[in-house]
Amino acid sequence: MAVYIMLSTLTESGRKVLRERPGWIKKVNADVRRMGARVVAQYAVLGPYDFVSVIEAPDNATISRVSVELGARGGAAGMTMAAIPLDEFIGRLEGGVPGKRKKR
Numbered sequence: 001m002a003v004y005i006m007l008s009t010l011t012e013s014g015r016k017v018l019r020e021r022p023g024w025i026k027k028v029n030a031d032v033r034r035m036g037a038r039v040v041a042q043y044a045v046l047g048p049y050d051f052v053s054v055i056e057a058p059d060n061a062t063i064s065r066v067s068v069e070l071g072a073r074g075g076a077a078g079m080t081m082a083a084i085p086l087d088e089f090i091g092r093l094e095g096g097v098p099g100k101r102k103k104r
Contacts, residue, residue: 001038001056001057001058002056002057002058002059002060002063002082003040003054003055003056003082003083003084003085004037004054004055004056004057004063004080004081004082004083005052005053005054005055005080005081005083006051006052006053006055006066006067006078006079006080006081007049007051007052007078007079007080007081008049008050008051008052008053008070008076008077008078009048009049009050009076009077009078010050010051010075010076011074011075011076011077013074013075014074014075014076017075024075025042025051028070028075029042031069031070032055032066032070035062035065035066035069036057036058036062036065036066037055037056037057037058037062037063037066038055038056038057039053039054039055040054040055040056041053041054042054050076051076054083055080060082063080064080066080067080
């Protein structure tokens with residue numbers, strides 16, 4: 001499974017739905033599961049984005065489908081980015097086995 005970060009900003013209609021039915025977010029997370037991905041963690045944040053979601057998906061095609069489906073609903077606009085666990089990133093830079101750091 002690959003890890004992806006989704007940054008979401010609610011649209012005007014999305015803010016209205018959230019105000020009227022705060023549990024709506026949990027329904028969206030269940031829909032993500034049905035599309036073959038899983039919301040690992042989710043945070044409401046201050047700033048230019050309203051939510052940060054950490055999502056696991058088997059591949060780029062799956063997370064692309066999730067992004068398109070959620071965006072087509074019109075409740076939120078988002079940006080999705082692939083994420084590499086830090087130890088794996090460092091291991092690849094050091095030329096070692098992905099996910100394993102060399103001992104110093």
